[in-house]
Amino acid sequence: MLRDVSLQVPAGSTLAVLGRNGAGKSTLLRILATLLRPHAGEVLVFGEALPRRGFAVRGRLGLLAHDPLLYRDLSARENLSYHARLHAVGLGRVEELLHAVGMSGRADEPVRLLSRGLVQRLAVCRAVLHAPSLLLLDEPLANLDPAATELVGPLIGREAGATRVLTSHDPQAALAEADLVLGLEDGRAAFLTSPDKVDPGAVKRLYA
């Protein structure tokens, strides 16, 4: 449920979405990812109107959701190879990414045997496999320890160079990364400003 939310994210910048569970963060991401169709209102991604022009947008965005979107019975390598084929990406990219997140050694184990942290690393690989220019990141650092956070940094951090929309349980971390902050409360925009102008009290109220 989203209402009266209207904003623009310039290319290359980062929008942080704050709010409690159920405030509409994931809904916003799923709408941007063309997975949910908005009942009303206007959504433009790369200047293409959704949901009508969804096919023009798919393949240029990467979604990292709560659900890792990986098959539990397939190995890490098999999962990524499947997605690489769907996105018409060479299999060399799969090895490159597995190496980048330090999983080359465990790439042949079925995903169901991997720890939450390793699954999250894999999900990051899946989301950036096709080098998307828009990254939709729902709690990207969940289950990741500091070392792993550093590993995925170049893939989904500001260094990646993509436009990013991210949500986080930790408002301070999100504020540090963002160019623009959207506070959501029950599907409505509570505030929308730059990080240095955010009222700490307003953030606290969001999570109260």
Added chain:
Amino acid sequence: MSRLVIAVAPALPLHSAGKYVAGAYIVFLAMVLIYVAIMATRLSRTEREIAQLQRDVDAQRSARDADREREPVA
């Protein structure tokens, strides 16, 4: 008429044939009537809802009028 029918219907005893034919047409009639009954209950529900809406709108309006009357006093 029915006597005439008996005269020309050789094989089947009319009393049983008539029963079945009547049964079939009664099924048809009953269906239509049941439908009318269902629509009647729905119509009365709609009527009730319109009456309720009328009451609610009246209540809202009288509340607003009461507010307006109090204003100069306040």
Added chain:
Amino acid sequence: MRTALTVLRKDLLLELRGLETLPAMILFAIVTFVIFHFGLNRDTIDGQLAAGVLTVTLLFAAMLGINRLFVAEREQGGFDAFLLAPVDRSALLIAKATALFLFLVVLEVIAVPAFGLLLLGPSLSPVLPGLIVVLALGDVALAVIGTLVSAIAVQTRARDLIGPIIGLPLLLPALIGMARGAGPLLVAHASSSPPGRWVAILALYDLVFALLSYAVFDFLLED
């Protein structure tokens, strides 16, 4: 087409790893033959009765596979992952129907000889080519309609119930075609070619539903 192959490869790999569906279908079919032996109290059967037992067993075994066809996609995010990719959505229909068809073929490769061994009176080998034609055409109908029904049912709350109650009536004409086509083959000294009328009806049914599924499948994937 390449996308369909990719998805098909993934589905077969998943089945190979999990072995969740196919063994259950095969076991179900064989147990059902044993049940028919006791239920009918007959050691051997032939003709239309045999064809009926065989095709009904295959139909119900297929229902098991149909119920599970999209479960992994729904529970493990496969739908979302597929929808995020810049690919033609019909590829999923083609891949899933092909996977189901292959499952049915493997099922029949084991269940039909088992049927010949356990229940069927007349010998199977002289009529095998004709039987293969009838079963293959029936499998196409089962695969196409099964995929469509499964895609509808998987998004409902009572998916284990909705699948069969929609699927069975839709598959009835295909069952009639398979049973009546196979019936004349399963008697002693049968001619080896199945009745042309039934082959034609099955083929027509396959064709119409393949086109129909292709036309409506996209609508089942949105959001």
Added chain:
Amino acid sequence: MTTYGRGLRGLSLAAAATITAALALTFFYAPLDANQGFIQKIFYIHVPLAITALCGFVFGGVLGAMYLRTGERKWDIRSYVAIHMALIFGVGTLLTGTIWAKASWGHWWVWSDPTLTSFLIVMLLFATYQPLRFSIEDPERQSRYASVFSVVAGAFVPLNFLAVRAAQAYVHPRVLTLTGGNLPGSMRLTFLVALVGVALLYVTLWKYEMAAKSTRMQLRALRRTLLGDDAVAPLKRSAAPS
């Protein structure tokens, strides 16, 4: 919003007049069938009901296709009402059919009649329409899936008849051949009048139901504009679109 009530009075009167005429023709004009005698009079209600129900199912499929094409909710509601009405007519067909079977063959059900058998299969399929709708909570998805179902099931109707007809020899009384090959002129006239009457009844009831539905929806909308969002009770989970 379309006003479905317009023309409803004329249509109702036409349906009533045609059905009265059909009844009169059936009992006072059409000759007794040579083989079946008086029993054959069931034909004039049973077959028009059956044809109307089947056309209603196909009609529902066409309306469902319109929903898929446009995404406008009104088409789904129309499709729902069309199938809903056709189901009621279908139940009537099955009941009159079994009565006829009992009267002419002494059994309440006969498998040897391909038309009745395939009609049963169609009914079994469409009987799942409501459970399917009820099983999907999201209203938009419910409409979309129900429309897909109606398109597939609508196409299934003629195919199913083809398959079942091929499966069985014709044992049914020859009056059933709808081409009217061996139907005497007076019987054919009666039959056609009855068919038009029942079809008019279907259209009337469809419009009636649509008028009732749209009235209730307008009432809700009115309540919302007059009293605000909170004054409207949330819809209960339902198989019917609204």
